[in-house]
Amino acid sequence: MKRSTLIFLKTLTWLACLAPAAWLTWGAVTNNLGPDPTATIAFATGLATLRLLAITLAITPLRRLSPRLGWLIKFRRLLGLFAFFYASLHMFTYVGLYAGFNITAMASDVTRRRFITMGVAAYLLLLPLALTSTNWAIRKLGGKRWNRLHKLIYLAAICGVIHYWWQVKPGVLTPITMTVVFAVLFAARPVLAWKQRRKMRPVPV
Amino acid sequence: MLIGKPPDILSSEITPQAEYLKYLNRRRFLRNAAAAGAVALGADRLAEIFDPGAAAADETKLQTVYSPLTTTGEQLTSFYDITHYNNFYEFGVNKSDPAKNAGGLPTRPWTVKVEGKVKKPLTFDIDALLKLRPLENRVYRHRCVEAWSMVIPWVGYSFSEFVKQCDPLPSARYVQFLSYYNRHVDKWAGETDIYWPYSEGLRMDEAMNPLTLLTFGLYGQTLPNQDGAPVRIVVPWKYGFKSAKSIVTVRFLEKQPHTTWNDQAPTEYGFYANVNPNVDHPRWSQKTERRIGLPFYKQIRTTLMFNGYSDQVAYLYKGMDLRKNF
Numbered sequence A: 001m002k003r004s005t006l007i008f009l010k011t012l013t014w015l016a017c018l019a020p021a022a023w024l025t026w027g028a029v030t031n032n033l034g035p036d037p038t039a040t041i042a043f044a045t046g047l048a049t050l051r052l053l054a055i056t057l058a059i060t061p062l063r064r065l066s067p068r069l070g071w072l073i074k075f076r077r078l079l080g081l082f083a084f085f086y087a088s089l090h091m092f093t094y095v096g097l098y099a100g101f102n103i104t105a106m107a108s109d110v111t112r113r114r115f116i117t118m119g120v121a122a123y124l125l126l127l128p129l130a131l132t133s134t135n136w137a138i139r140k141l142g143g144k145r146w147n148r149l150h151k152l153i154y155l156a157a158i159c160g161v162i163h164y165w166w167q168v169k170p171g172v173l174t175p176i177t178m179t180v181v182f183a184v185l186f187a188a189r190p191v192l193a194w195k196q197r198r199k200m201r202p203v204p205v
Numbered sequence B: 001m002l003i004g005k006p007p008d009i010l011s012s013e014i015t016p017q018a019e020y021l022k023y024l025n026r027r028r029f030l031r032n033a034a035a036a037g038a039v040a041l042g043a044d045r046l047a048e049i050f051d052p053g054a055a056a057a058d059e060t061k062l063q064t065v066y067s068p069l070t071t072t073g074e075q076l077t078s079f080y081d082i083t084h085y086n087n088f089y090e091f092g093v094n095k096s097d098p099a100k101n102a103g104g105l106p107t108r109p110w111t112v113k114v115e116g117k118v119k120k121p122l123t124f125d126i127d128a129l130l131k132l133r134p135l136e137n138r139v140y141r142h143r144c145v146e147a148w149s150m151v152i153p154w155v156g157y158s159f160s161e162f163v164k165q166c167d168p169l170p171s172a173r174y175v176q177f178l179s180y181y182n183r184h185v186d187k188w189a190g191e192t193d194i195y196w197p198y199s200e201g202l203r204m205d206e207a208m209n210p211l212t213l214l215t216f217g218l219y220g221q222t223l224p225n226q227d228g229a230p231v232r233i234v235v236p237w238k239y240g241f242k243s244a245k246s247i248v249t250v251r252f253l254e255k256q257p258h259t260t261w262n263d264q265a266p267t268e269y270g271f272y273a274n275v276n277p278n279v280d281h282p283r284w285s286q287k288t289e290r291r292i293g294l295p296f297y298k299q300i301r302t303t304l305m306f307n308g309y310s311d312q313v314a315y316l317y318k319g320m321d322l323r324k325n326f
Helices: A003-029 A037-065 A067-098 A103-112 A114-131 A135-141 A143-149 A152-167 A176-200 B016-023 B026-036 B043-050 B052-060 B079-084 B097-104 B126-132 B159-166 B186-191 B204-208 B260-264 B310-317
Strands: B064-066 B111-116 B122-125 B135-143 B148-158 B174-179 B199-203 B213-218 B232-234 B247-253 B288-291 B300-302
Touching (some): A003 A037, A003 A067, A067 A114, A103 A114, A114 A152, A135 A143, A152 A176, B079 B148, B122 B126, B126 B159, B148 B159, B159 B247, B174 B204, B199 B204, B204 B310
Parallel strands (some): B064 B135, B111 B247, B148 B288
Antiparallel strands (some): B135 B148, B174 B199, B288 B300
């Protein structure tokens, strides 16, 4: 890929990833975040996190589909870090706007409310991935260990989806779309790996 | 938004003009103001000249009287927010869905059936119900179990006045409310696995408390569909889901009726569902609430026992363990 194309695509990705934050900021400044701004911020940042996690997890299966899509890897770290960025905003919404920075309230929430426990777990799983996202960290850890560590993204995604299900009222089925998306992305890996193995197997004579 | 929130005014200080102004939702008001380019004109005149919706609003206007049971000292939530932030799952699970989808609710002709433990079953026409008693303006705090709240100027009369017309038998210890449900609403049913129609209920003494309001309108006009047209119940000291919308059947019963959210998750939504900051919802704290319509940094406030109506209703629960009977 030409360097100028790459820069262009990266700029586009940055803009797209920043769009939800820009929309929220504009809404906050103009007092236009709907009747319950706190809930709007919480929902928008949570959804952005899950969507970006899904897009990040889509890179590998997409690359497997065709060798011509190899360049996609250049976008994975950026997308993953944006997922973490929105997860952090989401976390901050809880700490500041829901818990009002009240430590005792937060402690009782985290220990007693499973959807909050699950959300915090998902965030803590993403944290080491964000911290080891630099080239320096990859070198330091070594590719193999780094790869193994970053498998935590699967667990984080699962926790995130469970967190979503536990947050909505029992009987509300809206998290189903996100669940299906992740299920497909998870299933795509063994399926594509199996296909590749079949292709590579020598034809018996 | 160009214009900020309306200033803090005590509801007792509201002048007739301010009252009228609030009939216009803020967007409509903005549009009018922009079109006029001269806000100096009286707001009510503006509405007359530029808003065709205002003429239609006259048809939906209700004759109301003052009520001593009205809540004072609260800033009213805007008409726009009250009508665009609704939990009415028959019309979709998102808060903005009912405003879009509830148009198909056929509010005329409308009858309310009375059955169960009564001298004889009755059917009331909605227009007869509207004339049964003078309609009162009653401002109530409204606290949702999801920890958000509003202040709503309802229009109606005490449900007890209606009960007097029904001749319930002495054996009637509970009242059940059933909401409208048919093909107009089951389009949205796929979004939940709730068993319809929506059912709610009260103990007889709760139903007879003068605060329990048989409600026909808000902001001086008939209820918009998404708020439970043409008639609903409002129980201000309980979480919002107890206040059944679009009521078609009132049943007097000897035994406690099944209620929709209690069926759905008995550990999360009790039959009593009194607003109680000391009993948390399993998934979140009920100590605080977010007032709707305020900027995000101003929303949070302390939740009051019985939503601030302890003086009027605490006697109903004397000697009861409210932790167990949540």
